[in-house]
Amino acid sequence: MLWDFHFNLPTSIEFGKGKVKNIGKRAKELGGNKALIITDKGLAQTGILDKITQSLDQEGVNYIVYDEISPNPKDVDCESAYQKFKNENIDLLIGLGGGSSMDTAKAIGTLLTHGGELRKRYGVNLLEREIPPLICIPTTSGTGSEVTRGSVITDTVTKQKEAILDLKIAPKLALVDPELTVTLPKSITAATGMDALTHAIEAYTCKVAQPLSDALGLYSIELIAKYLPLAVENGHDLEARKNMLLGSLVAGIAFDNTDLGAVHAMAEPLGGLYDTPHGVANSIFLPHVFEYNIPSNPEKHAMVAIKLGANPEGKTIEETAYEGVVLLKELANKIGIPSFRDLSNVNPEDFPFLAEGAFKHLCTQANSRDLTKEDYLNLFQKTYEEKTTTLIES
Known part of the structure; x- marks a missing residue:
């Protein structure tokens, strides 16, 4: 910090x-x-x-x-x-x-x-x-x-x-x-909510995090983890909508005063090439980058996991942190985020191009753990091999 x-x-x-x-x-x-x-x-x-x-x-x-x-x-x-x-x-x-x-x-x-x-x-x-x-x-x-x-x-x-x-x-x-x-469709509520969650997590865990942004990031993670499923389930739940909008706002302030990381570095080349919605792209890569980053700062990743709902009792810091990976995948699946393979226009032959774009992205420098071009290529491939999910209705 x-x-x-x-x-x-x-x-x-x-x-x-x-x-x-x-x-x-x-x-x-x-x-x-x-x-x-x-x-x-x-x-x-x-x-x-x-x-x-x-x-x-x-x-x-x-x-x-x-x-x-x-x-x-x-x-x-x-x-x-x-x-x-x-x-x-x-x-x-x-x-x-x-x-x-x-x-x-x-x-x-x-x-x-x-x-x-x-x-x-x-x-x-x-x-x-x-x-x-x-x-x-x-x-x-x-x-x-x-x-x-x-x-x-x-x-x-x-x-x-x-x-x-x-x-x-x-x-x-x-x-x-x-x-x-309140009238935002379920699919857009889900994708944009995960975008905000990514902002909060990356702002909190990146190399240039600082005390004020840390406080904002943790607060945002807690709000989004609690209220995003409720907002997706019932768009007219004004309490959920209010807290999601606050979580997004707070996360924006946090990352604007720090930086983001490898999730955005991967999502933006994907959006540039395929026009993939930004929130969907972030959602897809977030659990995999989170898992990759844990060794760089187990304590912070464990704290994220706790804010997501992990119970640290009887577990090591590392075990708690890795539970965060599971919780991120469960959240994405619960609200209907598609898997990488579910995106109809994705071609694995493009992964080297995407890895090159991710490696050159400004956010790579701030990511919690250093990455090479090969690391990015491996992350694209690993994410693509993940099993598909069931989509929610719009």
Whole structure:
């Protein structure tokens, strides 16, 4: 654990039922005269978008709705949106939806203030100017993008996911309203919830973990382990939805102040190549990477296992830690996460390419245990050999 550390929380957070109704007032406070709302077509057809536009109308804030977002946002789509809106005098951005919408909002904001191609902005702290003020409104309990300084975009040339990491793209405000998540389908609830759990576990176990993020990570793990199955079982269980949204938010703050690890290093090349939903990819690799990492820090992995529900009585630290592997697999199976082999477009011949991408990924450096390219290849193969699971209904 790092005892010399720096902790950032540049985003103001409003959490609770009905908070989305405040967006008109908050938009004006941020100096917004013309907002660009970035969302997807599904949300654009729901009453959620209406709540936002009505609030903006009441405060006299003009807006344009851009609803061309798709999962795993691509560079060409962000650049197309920039070309469409660059002369519209946009002075406020609103990201409504899951991580794809919020990450796209950050990318469009980057282009609005810097111009050019998006790939020239990939990297850490490379931006020269802040993007227009950004308000993020999550409708899933997964990415934590409403409180992070990262935007993950698929590069259509390299087929890899790339990231812009800079405080200059961090949201100014997160309006976090659990009522917006109650209609989320079971399969998306499961996948995004496991994404948040991965964030919490990797933030807690990675090499650059620090005291504040450790506290947040453990709290998030405990919340998600308890409430994710309940939220999947009954989406209208507002108590479960509230705690899942809180777990996701807390995990986002944790990993934004530390780093992630090999689970993300494997999941992002998979998403870049096959367009696999990010939460599903994380879920698939999490137990296997967790098991691989245990020797690097048995105590921390045992603590994760305890937060997942393991009973340490009469067991060694290592035995408790390895029980965490079983619990992660049981959780994924219970909520209907598919196995690697269940993904119809996966080709084992691509594993060397995926291993190469994982090894080069920035998260590899922070992973709890060092990995070689061969280690990644072995993990891809081992995960693929895992037996299949039964899928839940959407």
